[in-house]
Amino acid sequence: MLKQSLQLKLSQKLSPQQIQLMKLIQLPTLAFEQRLKEELIENPALESGKENESTHEEDNYADEYDDFDNDRIETEDINIDEYLSDDETPEYKLQANNYSKDDEDYEAPIIAFDSFHQDLLNQLNTFILTDENRAIAEFLVGSIDDMGYIRREIQDVVDDLAFTQGIYTDEATVEKILTIVHELEPSGVGARNLQECLLLQLRHKTPTDAIELAKDIIENQFDSFTKKHYDKLLQKYGVTKDQLRNAIDEIEKLNPKPGSAYVGNSRIVEHITPDFTIKIVDGELELSLNGRNAPELHVSKDYQEMLQSYKESSKNNNAQKDAVQFIKQKLDGAKWFIDAIKQRQETLYVTMRAIVDYQEEYFMTGDETKLKPMILKDIADVIGLDISTVSRVANSKYVDTPYGTHLIKNFFSEAMVNDQGEEVSTIEIKKILQNIINDEEKSKPYPDDKLAELLKEKGYPIARRTVAKYREQLDIPVARMRKRI
Structure with a gap:
């Protein structure tokens, strides 16, 4: 039996404009610039630069954000007649007073390098080889990964040479050609494992007692060396601690990843562009937003005039209606994008301002132990925005401080209670843990249970497993691996 019924349901959905705004907020400076370029290409009604020759008084960011809560984007209320204003300096024109010549785009010259593998092939040309041996050597070079290793069995290489190159050889021949590859620079390239890589580099050094x-330690006592069983090595070789220390020092100078040391490799180096800058001026913290986040944009006057002429035209055919609809869409998009950028600026600034105020003691001193426990909700409550918005700002933005450039999310941490009943940041505990490890006697490093005991003495009662977790987060190895002779 079929039955029809009517139900009322209340639900909340984000509009496409709200979703796009959230995406804009999440973008760091460089990605935002790229997004801006794309929008300028896609929407001819949106133009960059000053709208006219007259100058416009530049307002300070702090003044602009006073009415932050009252200036929200309501895309449903956009009226096309707003674009026909005669105001020469419209409200939506964006400019920042902290924009300087340093923020201008700089086009670096294009520099061409040989790739890592091409450089190795060029070096092979200095060796006198038969055509078949050269083909084998080039195949081996092609099997070297970016770290400089050949991570394949020799038998697999022999099989691939037969199937792909039509070269029928044996393991002994490939091993012989591999010794030629081992002569290439950087030293250690073409090794099949770490032990061979270190040994190759030592063999290229001028022989000394150390x-x-x-070489003997790496070749015959590699396991004892990696496990830092120094007592066994002293007993095995009958040398003094100084002699063993000198040998280990020579090993520690070696490069375990020879391929990564090649300056001409094709790997892209990423440079961080800070989204905010914090300076201490006359004992006060001064926050500024990167000027590249505040472009000058305006709605095209040509499109405004086109729309006006169409509205005044006596024609009323389908082509006319389509043209008006197209122009309206482009003008709506341009107006929304300008408002979205303004709201993005405001959101970024008020969020970072709240973080700076919350962590003022840290930003004034640079002492990580001064970082207060802070979670996303703390900042969201201060600025009256959703936690997800604060997360978008914190997870992808960097701030340039007098103490270096930092990812904003690193200032957030959970709270723990010390023996005085006070809430302290987990970052503070990690910093103290690192200081303890830095000051420990390297010949007898502290195990995790001892570290927990020392932290407890300093007023931080945490369990051994928590110490182990913090130590791993700090990328500090276990006591045995920190041991030095």
């Missing part, structure tokens, strides 16, 4: 001992 080098000879280091």
Whole structure:
């Protein structure tokens, strides 16, 4: 039996404009610039630069954000007649007083490098080889990964040479050609494992007593060396601690990833562009938003005039209606994008301002132990925005401080209670843990249970497993691996 019924349901959905705004807020400076360029290309009604020759008084960011809560984007209320205003300096014109020549785009010259593998092939040309041996050597070079290793079995190489190159050879021949590859620079390239890589580099060094001992240790006592069983090595070789220390020092100078040291490799180096800058001026913290986040944009006057002429035209055919609809869409998009950028600026600034105020003691001193426990909700409550918005700002933005450039999300941390009943940041505890490890006697590093005991003495009663977790987050190895002779 079929039955029809009517139900009322209340639900909340984000409009496409709200979703796009959230995406804009999440973008860091460089990605935002790229998004801006794309919008300028896609929407001819949106133009960059000053709208006219007259100058416009530049307002300070702090003044602009006083009415932040009252200036929200309501896309449903956009009226096309707003674009026909005669105001020469419209409200939506954006400009920042902290924009300087340093923020202008700089086009670096294009520099061409040989790739890592091409450089190795160029070096092969200095060796006299038969055509078949050269083909084998080039195949081996092609098998080297970016770290400089050949992570394949010799038998697999022999099989691939037969199937892909039509070269029928044996393992002994490939091993012989591999010794030629091992002569290439950087030293250690073409190794099949870490032990072979270190040994190849030591063999290229000028022989000394320390080098000879280091070679013997790597070749015959590699397991004891990696596990830092120094007592066994002293007993095995009958040398003094100083002699063993000198040999180990030589090993520690070696590069375990020879391929990564090649300056001409094709890997892209990423440079961080800070989204905010914090300076201490006359004992006060001064926050500024990167000027590249505040472009000058305006709605095209040509499109405004086109719309006006169409509205005044006596024609009323389908082509006319389509043209008006197209122009309206572009003008709506331009107006929304300008308002969205303004709201993005405001959101970024008020969020970072709240973080700076919350962590004022840290930003004034640079002492990480001064960082207060802070979670996303703390900042969201202060500025009256959703936690997800604060997260979008914190997860992808960097701030330039007098103490270096930092990812904003790193200032957030959970709270723990010390023996005085006070809430302290987990970042503070990690900093103290690192200081304890830095000051420990390297010949007898503290195990995790001892570290927990020392932290407890300093007023931070945390469990050994928590110490282990913090130590791993700090990328500090266990006591045995920190041991030095």
